[in-house]
Amino acid sequence: MSFAALQxxxxxxxxxxxxGLDARIEYVPQPIIDKYxxxxxxxxxxxxxxxxxxxxxLIDALCDIVPAVKPQAAYYELLGWEGVEMMERTINYAKEKxxxxxxxxxxxxxxxxxxxxxxxxxxxxxxxxxxxPCFDADCVTVNGYMGADAVNxxxxxxxxxxxxxxxxxxxxxxxxxxxxxxxxxDQKIYEVMGDLVAKWGEGFExxxxxxxxxxxxGATWPEQLAExxxxxxxxFFLVPGYGAQGGTAxxxxxxxxxxxxxxxxxxxxxxxxxxxxxxxxxxDYQEAARNEAIKMRDAITAxxxxxx
Amino acid sequence: MSFAALQxxxxxxxxxxxxGLDARIEYVPQPIIDKYxxxxxxxxxxxxxxxxxxxxxLIDALCDIVPAVKPQAAYYELLGWEGVEMMERTINYAKEKxxxxxxxxxxxxxxxxxxxxxxxxxxxxxxxxxxxPCFDADCVTVNGYMGADAVNxxxxxxxxxxxxxxxxxxxxxxxxxxxxxxxxxDQKIYEVMGDLVAKWGEGFExxxxxxxxxxxxGATWPEQLAExxxxxxxxFFLVPGYGAQGGTAxxxxxxxxxxxxxxxxxxxxxxxxxxxxxxxxxxDYQEAARNEAIKMRDAITAxxxxxx
Numbered sequence: 001m002s003f004a005a006l007q008x009x010x011x012x013x014x015x016x017x018x019x020g021l022d023a024r025i026e027y028v029p030q031p032i033i034d035k036y037x038x039x040x041x042x043x044x045x046x047x048x049x050x051x052x053x054x055x056x057x058l059i060d061a062l063c064d065i066v067p068a069v070k071p072q073a074a075y076y077e078l079l080g081w082e083g084v085e086m087m088e089r090t091i092n093y094a095k096e097k098x099x100x101x102x103x104x105x106x107x108x109x110x111x112x113x114x115x116x117x118x119x120x121x122x123x124x125x126x127x128x129x130x131x132x133p134c135f136d137a138d139c140v141t142v143n144g145y146m147g148a149d150a151v152n153x154x155x156x157x158x159x160x161x162x163x164x165x166x167x168x169x170x171x172x173x174x175x176x177x178x179x180x181x182x183x184x185x186d187q188k189i190y191e192v193m194g195d196l197v198a199k200w201g202e203g204f205e206x207x208x209x210x211x212x213x214x215x216x217x218g219a220t221w222p223e224q225l226a227e228x229x230x231x232x233x234x235x236f237f238l239v240p241g242y243g244a245q246g247g248t249a250x251x252x253x254x255x256x257x258x259x260x261x262x263x264x265x266x267x268x269x270x271x272x273x274x275x276x277x278x279x280x281x282x283x284d285y286q287e288a289a290r291n292e293a294i295k296m297r298d299a300i301t302a303x304x305x306x307x308x
Numbered sequence: 309m310s311f312a313a314l315q316x317x318x319x320x321x322x323x324x325x326x327x328g329l330d331a332r333i334e335y336v337p338q339p340i341i342d343k344y345x346x347x348x349x350x351x352x353x354x355x356x357x358x359x360x361x362x363x364x365x366l367i368d369a370l371c372d373i374v375p376a377v378k379p380q381a382a383y384y385e386l387l388g389w390e391g392v393e394m395m396e397r398t399i400n401y402a403k404e405k406x407x408x409x410x411x412x413x414x415x416x417x418x419x420x421x422x423x424x425x426x427x428x429x430x431x432x433x434x435x436x437x438x439x440x441p442c443f444d445a446d447c448v449t450v451n452g453y454m455g456a457d458a459v460n461x462x463x464x465x466x467x468x469x470x471x472x473x474x475x476x477x478x479x480x481x482x483x484x485x486x487x488x489x490x491x492x493x494d495q496k497i498y499e500v501m502g503d504l505v506a507k508w509g510e511g512f513e514x515x516x517x518x519x520x521x522x523x524x525x526g527a528t529w530p531e532q533l534a535e536x537x538x539x540x541x542x543x544f545f546l547v548p549g550y551g552a553q554g555g556t557a558x559x560x561x562x563x564x565x566x567x568x569x570x571x572x573x574x575x576x577x578x579x580x581x582x583x584x585x586x587x588x589x590x591x592d593y594q595e596a597a598r599n600e601a602i603k604m605r606d607a608i609t610a611x612x613x614x615x616x
Contacts, residue, residue: 022421037435042437044435107414125355126333171453179454183492184491189497
């Protein structure tokens with residue numbers, strides 16, 4: 001799916017949110033785990049299959065109202081190659097269901113190595129004369145600490161394949177200040193990174209006025225969101241940290257432009273673990289996730305209406 | 309293998325180098341590729357199996373003289389889950405052959421997500437009552453742009469499992485200057501990152517005087533290597549960029565302490581692709597890699613002798 005198609009979906013569904021798929025086994029209702037442990041024992045395979053069923057159930061419950069999912073690679077790698085294989089299946093399943101897939105991989109490497117990541121995650125792998133898609137996500141997150149060399153190979157593939165990337169600018173965690181808030185002349189490091197992101201994205205704008213290199217800016221930093229929104233008019237924002245990490249609808253309003261466009265807000269645990277608050281041991285995990293997603297959508301759009 | 313054991317091996321083999329396993333199919337001799345394409349077609353599986361045979365051949369040719377290997381995750385992910393599965397096998401094979409394994413993953417994420425990466429790559433995954441190792445490398449590379457939150461979860465697992473990490477400080481690429489060379493007060497960003505790395509590693513020193521949080525500093529920046537060596541006396545350096553990227557034995561001498569300890573220098577393409585320069589179409593890829601590894605070892609230790 002193109003990035004413009006995602007934005008169209010956001011506007012049509014009136015829902016600027018993305019459901020994080022942080023596939024920790026602890027988030028899966030016990031009966032689903034038990035089923036696969038009975039079949040495969042206490043193995044990585046059992047955990048991967050339990051999470052896959054859970055992911056598919058979440059996608060089924062959300063796909064008509066939530067435009068995107070964000071599988072977080074760490075939780076899949078936690079199960080070794082079986083987890084990574086299941087991540088591929090999860091990406092494919094979400095795409096089949098019409099969802100936009102942001103692979104949250106935060107890769108950052110240089111030159112030929114960055115090209116390999118970009119080809120593996122967004123593009124195609126070459127074996128002899130065959131060009132084979134691998135993870136084939138619609139979008140990835142990247143880390144620009146290594147500079148343009150780490151971002152340009154992703155941008156090249158994104159241009160070729162009509163895909164998108166988000167670079168870390170101001171992350172949602174408390175220790176973001178360790179480095180990102182230090183001052184260089186009259187700018188902080190995250191502001192410098194914001195300018196680099198804008199520069200990397202230059203030369204292309206879609207019909208909504210945004211380019212292919214978005215920025216990750218945490219919901220936990222509303223002031224910085226407002227500042228960056230003003231400074232980076234053509235940069236789309238991916239906003240993590242809503243819900244479990246403390247970000248609110250009031251905080252994230254600063255991420256959007258005057259039309260209510262230009263940002264997508266992520267919630268992972270809030271949606272995935274909603275069933276833990278209903279007292280039904282997970283039998284209602286789909287309904288609980290859907291209700292939570294609706295609550296999040298309504299909270300955000302009550303404050304920030306989305307215009308056509 | 310513990311980090312102290314790696315240092316002991318470096319001293320005994322008198323070889324402070326690590327062979328990068330950047331598993332690009334283009335680096336594999338054609339007859340090996342042809343064999344697996346005949347069996348599996350032009351598929352990810354064929355590429356993964358060809359690279360695995362090549363990796364094992366390299367490990368066999370190097371393991372008695374080179375103390376460590378550094379598989380670069382990007383090249384494995386380029387083949388999707390089949391590549392990641394083969395990366396696990398490569399790590400296991402290198403460990404069986406007595407080599408120290410640095411998984412070059414450059415991961416950087418926060419909190420629970422960083423813990424998942426750390427458990428997956430250095431620690432164990434929990435499924436029910438079972439604790440299952442996954443990639444189980446001896447060491448990983450990490451990206452500290454997100455601050456302590458991105459590093460502490462790795463450090464926790466490293467302490468529990470007697471393992472090690474290297475954080476990016478000054479990378480070997482030309483655009484490292486985009487961000488890392490900007491000035492904060494009287495320090496550059498990479499110097500601030502160096503200080504953070506030293507702080508994160510505090511409170512532990514092995515018998516060689518080094519702690520668990522090393523720094524990645526490129527061979528292409530000899531001045532910065534010298535400066536950081538003086539500033540960070542208890543921080544071990546991983547030095548990429550030797551050979552193909554332009555770093556020389558003269559450049560990397562600045563990475564070592566006065567005993568010739570405290571650093572390990574990586575070469576990937578120089579060793580893996582040595583066969584391309586001998587005119588034998590790869591029939592001699594093991595011999596060529598070994599000769600190149602010996603040449604690199606001798607060039608470095610001629611300038612920087614390693615004391616007991």
